[in-house]
Amino acid sequence: MIDDLTGPLQGTALEKAVLTSLDTLEQALELQSLGGNRFRATNERDRFGRLFGGQLLGQALYAAARTVDQHAPHSLHGYFVQTGASDVPVDITVDAVRDGRSMATRQVTLAQGERTLLTAMASFHTNPRESALDAAMPDVAAPEDMPLLQHWVPRAPESMRAGAQTWIDVPPAVEMRIGEPTSFLGGGQRPGPRSHWMRVPRPVGDDPVLHAALLAYASDYLMLDAAMRNHPQPADYGAIAAMSLDHALWLHRPVRLDEWHLYTQETVAISGHRALIRGVIHDEAGRTVASTAQEILVRPR
Numbered sequence: 001m002i003d004d005l006t007g008p009l010q011g012t013a014l015e016k017a018v019l020t021s022l023d024t025l026e027q028a029l030e031l032q033s034l035g036g037n038r039f040r041a042t043n044e045r046d047r048f049g050r051l052f053g054g055q056l057l058g059q060a061l062y063a064a065a066r067t068v069d070q071h072a073p074h075s076l077h078g079y080f081v082q083t084g085a086s087d088v089p090v091d092i093t094v095d096a097v098r099d100g101r102s103m104a105t106r107q108v109t110l111a112q113g114e115r116t117l118l119t120a121m122a123s124f125h126t127n128p129r130e131s132a133l134d135a136a137m138p139d140v141a142a143p144e145d146m147p148l149l150q151h152w153v154p155r156a157p158e159s160m161r162a163g164a165q166t167w168i169d170v171p172p173a174v175e176m177r178i179g180e181p182t183s184f185l186g187g188g189q190r191p192g193p194r195s196h197w198m199r200v201p202r203p204v205g206d207d208p209v210l211h212a213a214l215l216a217y218a219s220d221y222l223m224l225d226a227a228m229r230n231h232p233q234p235a236d237y238g239a240i241a242a243m244s245l246d247h248a249l250w251l252h253r254p255v256r257l258d259e260w261h262l263y264t265q266e267t268v269a270i271s272g273h274r275a276l277i278r279g280v281i282h283d284e285a286g287r288t289v290a291s292t293a294q295e296i297l298v299r300p301r
Contacts, residue, residue: 006147009175009201014150014168018201021045022173026204028055029062029213037094039063046086047170053080053244054220056090056110056118061249062213063092064106064122071104071124073212076249078108078120088112102126134288135280143197143260146177149185156186174218174257175201183228191230193266196222203258214257215290216249219279223247223265223294227275230267231298241301245274248293253283260284265292273299 009015024044031039041063044055061076084090090110097105103125110118140146149167156164164185178196181187198218204210224242231240255261261281268276279292 006145007151008144009148014148014171015201017169018171018173018175021171022200022202022204025055025058025173025214025217029058029210031059031063031066031092033066034091037067037096039066039092039094041090041092043084043086043088043090044173045170047166047172049086051084051086051090051117052220053118053247054217056080056084057120057220057247057249058213058217059090059092060108060110060118060120061122061216062209064094064108064120065124065209065212067094067096067106068099068104068124071102071126072208072251072254073122074125074127074251075123076120076216077122077246078118078248079246080118080244081116084110084112084115084117090117097121132287134286135282137262137282137286137288138193138195138264140195140262141179143177143199146179146197149176149178149182149196152178152181152185152187155181160184160186172218172221173200174198174214174221176221178222182222182225184225187229189229189231193264194226194229195262195264197260198257198263199260200258208254211255211257212251215251215255215261215281218257219249219263219281219290219292220244220247220294222263223277223279223292224296226265226267226277227270227296227298231270231275239301240298242296242298245295245297250291251289252291253287253289255281255283255289261289268293270298273297 095107281290
């Protein structure tokens with residue numbers, strides 16, 4: 001039963017910590033222009049001892065949009081090349097590949113010194129509103145009836161408690177509600193898709209590009225965990241090394257991430273040391289707003 005785990009974020013010490021994380025993420029998206037479509041950015045709060053890939057995805061999309069006049073972002077395809085340090089600024093270079101009447105394409109490179117962290121292609125499109133077909137939204141509990149991700153931390157095994165506590169002490173910049181513990185909080189392996197609700201915990205204004213960049217950030221969460229959860233072999237969290245190889249995001253509609261969105265992830269294939277995870281994101285009204293895909297390297301340590 002999860003009834004004893006549900007509860008509000010508002011008014012708690014955890015809310016203050018999540019809001020602090022959101023503040024540092026927004027600062028990381030306040031890009032300093034260096035001229036010639038080059039930018040420098042700070043980083044969100046350190047949680048993993050390295051940069052979170054979602055931050056780099058959000059910065060790549062946001063920087064590319066700074067060089068496009070009229071079109072809205074509709075897709076981002078990025079490759080994670082090397083890990084980055086959270087105490088070193090990120091330099092971003094945007095190259096204009098194409099500017100058309102209804103579409104534009106940008107190539108984006110994020111680096112720290114000589115280390116390339118992410119290379120990505122971002123595409124922009126002026127899209128009409130007519131014609132719409134939505135994937136069916138899974139039938140899951142409402143967000144207020146699901147536990148916060150952090151509600152599962154006290155139930156994590158003692159051997160995992162120190163790492164689990166990080167999700168409370170330095171939480172992500174998004175509020176996530178999920179109906180089962182993740183593998184890094186002691187959850188078991190099981191087949192099939194899994195859904196979780198997500199949003200940023202306060203209004204962030206009306207800039208559609210900022211909301212798209214925040215969605216890119218949030219879309220990277222729990223993809224690794226989906227591969228661990230569905231792995232056909234025993235995937236002990238301490239014995240398996242997992243890392244994201246790439247990430248794709250397609251934006252079907254404008255998004256407001258300060259409202260609830262349901263993110264459903266499923267493992268499409270696992271072959272050798274690689275797993276492919278696919279995701280669909282619905283808004284609370286049931287409209288399909290985005291799709292994702294990520295390939296993950298999963299191998300013994």
